[in-house]
Amino acid sequence: MAAPSRFRLVYSREAYYTGGRYAGDRADRGFHGGFLNWIRPQDSGLVQPHPGTSAEPLERRLDLSNRMSSFLGLALLLLFTPVALGVAFAADDDGGLRKPLDLPAGGAGADDEEEDAPEAIRFYGSEFEGDTFVFIVPAYGFCGETDIFDMIRQEVSTTLNQLSAAVDFALVAYNSTTYIWRPDCVHASPGHKAAAQAWMGTLAPIENHCLLDAALAGLGLAQQASGAHKQVIICGAREPYCNGAGGGNYADICMESITAANFENLPVHTIYFTSSFYSGEEQFYVNLAAMNGGTFRQVDY
Secondary structure: OOOOOOOEOOOOOOOEEEOOEEEEOOOOOOEEOOEEOOEOHHHHHHOEEOOOOOOOOHHHHHHHHHHHHHHHHHHHHHHHHHHHHHHHHHHHHHHOOOOOOOOOOOOOOHHHOOOOOOEEEEEOOEEEEEOEEEEEEEOEOHHHOOHHHHHHHHHHHHHHHHOOOOOEEEEEEEOOOEEEOOOOOEEOOHHHHHHHHHHHOOOOOEOOEOHHHHHHHHHHHHHHOOOOOEEEEEEEOOOOEEOOEEOHHHHHHHHHHHHHHOOOOOOEEEEEEEEOOEOOOOHHHHHHHHHOOOOEEEEEO
């Protein structure tokens, strides 16, 4: 319903009453009892403040209220602006370039320590680098002669003298029997080297070339050692044969079994000795080295 022109709405943030009755207590447009109260202009003087409220003119009080609101808003703005800026800069730092981490001197952890360089030795003119050496040599003598074994024993003794105490080594010899100096690889200390040289002197060379068991024993010693650069060196004066079983069948079994047992894929180097009594049996050693990532060398005596 449209309001009569002779009446006007009363807007107030205070509680007013007219003629002793409340006209409302909202910004209430003269609201009372659920109905709008239309107040005539000539009756506006009857509008009185609610008991307990200030009698100051409404306009002045509204003006003071607006000023206080502005002042409080400015104070809150000054209070929270530094916090907002700090958050913004922190977010910007996260998205920008990151500062390098402070690392200990050297910049590397303990896991990055350099490994010890492998040690180089010379054996029958070939150079081998490693931290563990296993020598498998024949205690062999043809028809009672000992020249080959004497030469091998001297070469092994000279090579052992090259080793430092930081290197491990082991010795295995063979003919019809397999001879193992010690059941594990040991440091090349002066005492160990002297003991190994003396042990070699106790072996009696005989004519048999039962390589299989000796090679498997030597591979086992190498693979149970803790070194990172292990070298296995197999010497032979004949194509393998054992107690009457020689030639292709036994040699093939040796080739297959040694290669299959080399589960660490260690390099297996071979050295073959020739003589005027026989020749042409070097192919076994050439193939064995090729199948196990090693080198082959032929030595004439």
